[in-house]
Amino acid sequence: MTASATKKLYIKTWGCQMNVYDSNRMADILHPLGYRAVDTPDDADMVILNTCHIREKATDKVFSDLGRMRDHKNIRKAKGKKTLIAVAGCVAQAEGDVILERAPYVDMVFGPQAYHELPEMIIRATGERVINTDLGTDSKFDSLPADHAAQDGPTAFLSIQEGCDKFCTFCVVPYTRGAEYSRPAEDILNEAKRLRDRGVVEITLLGQNVNAWHGDGADGLGGLIARIADIDGIARIRYMTSHPRDMDDTLIDAHRDIRQLMPFLHLPVQSGSDEILKTMNRKHTADHYRDIIARVRKARPDIALSSDFIVGFPGETEKHFEETLQLIRDIGFTTSYSFKYSARPGTPAANMQGLIPEKVKDERVQRIQELLFAQHTAFNTACIGQTLDVLMDGYGRGESQLHGRTPYNQAIHITTDRANFGKILPVRITAATATSVSGEIVA
Ligand code: 5AD
Ligand code: SF4
Numbered sequence: 256m257t258a259s260a261t262k263k264l265y266i267k268t269w270g271c272q273m274n275v276y277d278s279n280r281m282a283d284i285l286h287p288l289g290y291r292a293v294d295t296p297d298d299a300d301m302v303i304l305n306t307c308h309i310r311e312k313a314t315d316k317v318f319s320d321l322g323r324m325r326d327h328k329n330i331r332k333a334k335g336k337k338t339l340i341a342v343a344g345c346v347a348q349a350e351g352d353v354i355l356e357r358a359p360y361v362d363m364v365f366g367p368q369a370y371h372e373l374p375e376m377i378i379r380a381t382g383e384r385v386i387n388t389d390l391g392t393d394s395k396f397d398s399l400p401a402d403h404a405a406q407d408g409p410t411a412f413l414s415i416q417e418g419c420d421k422f423c424t425f426c427v428v429p430y431t432r433g434a435e436y437s438r439p440a441e442d443i444l445n446e447a448k449r450l451r452d453r454g455v456v457e458i459t460l461l462g463q464n465v466n467a468w469h470g471d472g473a474d475g476l477g478g479l480i481a482r483i484a485d486i487d488g489i490a491r492i493r494y495m496t497s498h499p500r501d502m503d504d505t506l507i508d509a510h511r512d513i514r515q516l517m518p519f520l521h522l523p524v525q526s527g528s529d530e531i532l533k534t535m536n537r538k539h540t541a542d543h544y545r546d547i548i549a550r551v552r553k554a555r556p557d558i559a560l561s562s563d564f565i566v567g568f569p570g571e572t573e574k575h576f577e578e579t580l581q582l583i584r585d586i587g588f589t590t591s592y593s594f595k596y597s598a599r600p601g602t603p604a605a606n607m608q609g610l611i612p613e614k615v616k617d618e619r620v621q622r623i624q625e626l627l628f629a630q631h632t633a634f635n636t637a638c639i640g641q642t643l644d645v646l647m648d649g650y651g652r653g654e655s656q657l658h659g660r661t662p663y664n665q666a667i668h669i670t671t672d673r674a675n676f677g678k679i680l681p682v683r684i685t686a687a688t689a690t691s692v693s694g695e696i697v698a
Pocket of ligand 2: 423426427464
């Protein structure tokens with residue numbers, strides 16, 4: 256490949272880690288066509304906006320960004336250069352027609368199950384505007400390139416499961432990502448080995464319902480993790496996002512038995528009220544969740560726990576909300592995410608009675624975050640003085656700044672030689688905030 260044949264590819268990613276994985280794979284697919292990923296849209300030959308539809312705010316951001324992409328395309332056009340603009344991901348899946356209508360400068364719109372067809376779509380886009388929102392029954396994974404040409408750094412995401420059959424009443428995922436699909440174990444193990452060969456030491460297994468994974472040849476997610484742990488060179492394994500209903504004994508035991516499985520669990524509960532959990536169609540109660548956590552803690556006493564919460568779901572009274580706060584007090588989370596309920600078109604909850612006024616949602620989200628932030632801060636502060644193994648997974652702003660992750664998934668900033676990038680080193684924690692810690696490498 257000559258330098259002049261190289262084209263600049265800018266991918267902007269919103270939303271979950273599955274989108275990050277998809278964006279990385281798009282870069283891998285486009286690598287043989289001469290595209291090289293760049294960090295800013297400046298002078299990019301192709302721009303892909305990989306979008307998220309989970310809440311209204313996320314969707315709005317796409318349309319405001321699209322305006323900037325039109326300007327970008329016009330500036331390049333004035334210089335006689337062509338620019339391909341693509342919208343990918345869940346907004347593309349759900350609102351592809353609207354995007355093409357509202358944004359005539361968009362060349363391609365494709366959903367999360369169609370991006371493996373990017374090379375064909377690029378050819379088609381020379382003569383027409385392309386829309387591909389096929390949810391497909393064939394797996395895109397079979398068509399993705401074996402090579403992770405665009406992989407960079409010691410950590411990688413690996414999608415093992417996609418889609419969802421749980422149909423929580425608030426969630427668009429079953430409609431944008433389609434039915435539940437588990438990749439075969441062999442494919443996953445091969446991909447893990449190829450990532451290892453590229454220098455990856457930490458793999459995060461991804462799925463909308465990752466612990467519902469039921470591919471062949473292994474005993475659920477716990478069995479799969481055991482097989483990945485057998486791959487030489489993979490020092491750390493994580494997984495997300497899980498559903499309480501799928502926390503089986505093998506997976507819980509894996510937290511006790513598998514050294515490489517990091518002591519961190521993101522297990523969204525959404526609400527602490529049985530009545531709200533029922534109307535959300537979560538298929539479990541608050542006590543069921545408490546029981547799972549007790550069993551996980553028995554297996555791995557130091558496990559760090561994380562969750563997602565939705566406040567202001569239709570019908571949520573002050574009593575229901577107080578039950579959520581109580582569950583948080585009972586369990587204690589080291590990190591978590593809380594969202595105001597956002598009605599999503601086409602979901603059952605969008606037609607429910609008992610909408611909660613915005614003012615009440617604002618007040619509740621503030622209260623829940625106050626409680627959660629206090630817990631996050633307390634956990635991080637309690638780590639001061641401890642020595643934790645840190646994987647140096649990124650570069651900080653300064654010349655001698657690295658970013659890393661502790662086993663508990665805490666973000667950490669360290670002043671050290673950049674040559675330490677990619678290493679796992681013992682670090683003594685010296686300071687903490689609600690969202691990160693800092694420390695010094697122990698000589
Ligand atoms: N409104 C608010 N939050 C939502 N989430 C999913 N759908 C909605 C919605 N309609 C949150 C859930 C989920 C996380 C990824 O996003 O908490 O776990
Ligand atoms: Fe959405 Fe519920 Fe499926 Fe999670 S489990 S992806 S919240 S439908």
